[in-house]
Amino acid sequence: QKEVEQNSGPLSVPEGAIASLNCTYSDRGSQSFFWYRQYSGKSPELIMFIYSNGDKEDGRFTAQLNKASQYVSLLIRDSQPSDSATYLCAVNEAAGQNFVFGPGTRLSVLP
Amino acid sequence: GAVVSQHPSRVICKSGTSVKIECRSLDFQATTMFWYRQFPKQSLMLMATSNEGSKATYEQGVEKDKFLINHASLTLSTLTVTSAHPEDSSFYICSARAGTVKETQYFGPGTRLLVL
Numbered sequence: 001q002k003e004v005e006q007n008s009g010p011l012s013v014p015e016g017a018i019a020s021l022n023c024t025y026s027d028r029g030s031q032s033f034f035w036y037r038q039y040s041g042k043s044p045e046l047i048m049f050i051y052s053n054g055d056k057e058d059g060r061f062t063a064q065l066n067k068a069s070q071y072v073s074l075l076i077r078d079s080q081p082s083d084s085a086t087y088l089c090a091v092n093e094a095a096g097q098n099f100v101f102g103p104g105t106r107l108s109v110l111p
Numbered sequence: 112g113a114v115v116s117q118h119p120s121r122v123i124c125k126s127g128t129s130v131k132i133e134c135r136s137l138d139f140q141a142t143t144m145f146w147y148r149q150f151p152k153q154s155l156m157l158m159a160t161s162n163e164g165s166k167a168t169y170e171q172g173v174e175k176d177k178f179l180i181n182h183a184s185l186t187l188s189t190l191t192v193t194s195a196h197p198e199d200s201s202f203y204i205c206s207a208r209a210g211t212v213k214e215t216q217y218f219g220p221g222t223r224l225l226v227l
Contacts, residue, residue, distance in 0.1 A: 034215060043204045043221040044155070088155070090216075098145065099216060103154040 004091050006102035014110050019076040021105050023089030026070065033065055033072045034090040034099065037083075044088055048074070079109040113139045115207050117219035124195055125227055132190045132222045134205030140185035141207035145216060146178070149202045161188050195226040 003026045013019045021035075032051050036044035050056045050063040050072065062075040072091075076083055089102040114137040124130050134144060146158045159175075161167040161182035169175045179191040188207075192199055202223050206216040 032214075036218075041202075043218040046215055046217065049215055098157060098160055101155050101157075 004089055004100045004102035006089055006105045008103055009106035010108050011105055012108045012110055013079050015079060015081060017079050019079045019083065019107055019109065021074040021087050021107065023072045023102055024070055025091045027091065027093060028070065030091045030093065032092045035063060035074045036088040036090060038086045038088060038104065081109045081111050083107060084109050113209065113217040115205065115217045115219040117205055117222050119222060120220060121223045123225045123227065126196055127194055129191055129193045130195055130224060132203055134188045134207065134219050136186045136207040139209045141209060142185065143208045144182055144188040145206045146180060146190050147204045147206065149204060192224065197226045200224055200226045
């Protein structure tokens with residue numbers, strides 16, 4: 001069974017620090033990887049997607065992908081209290097139609 | 112970014128009644144739409160995948176006769192919860208994808224259902 005794993009947290013970081021969120025996946029054929037943020041009581045919103053090995057930066061966010069290790073991460077620089085949310089990693093199934101979502105990591109940025 | 116709407120945002124109904132939830136892609140054509148359910152403090156659970164013009168594919172354990180999905184056009188999918196019971200109370204979220212599996216899913220704002 002294809003799986004996506006994340007630490008459930010909570011991950012607590014002080015304001016201004018770098019938050020590092022990790023995700024591993026089991027399907028070696030996966031080709032696209034997504035990070036979503038979900039605030040409590042709201043639906044997920046897309047932060048970033050990454051297809052190629054290496055880093056992809058967008059503002060304070062950097063996604064890192066290592067297909068050999070089946071590992072994708074999200075770094076949040078200069079963390080703000082407003083970044084406190086659950087972060088969902090999603091991986092496409094190579095032979096299917098759908099994403100497989102991880103259980104999410106709850107991030108708490110302390111002022 | 113792409114916009115997906117859901118209606119209603121919140122609904123309260125009596126046990127035994129049916130509730131219809133609409134999901135629309137507002138600025139793109141969604142070849143595939145997905146329906147998720149999320150209970151408090153739990154992760155998203157995929158219920159079904161629907162492609163325009165064809166029958167929905169339901170995940171294991173999801174009753175297709177209870178959760179009716181219609182994807183009649185490239186911009187609209189509906190989920191009908193039939194004969195709702197209190198245990199169906201949950202947060203229902205749709206998402207839509209424009210093209211291939213590699214492309215992003217965009218989520219609607221969700222519908223909170225409370226069955227009394």
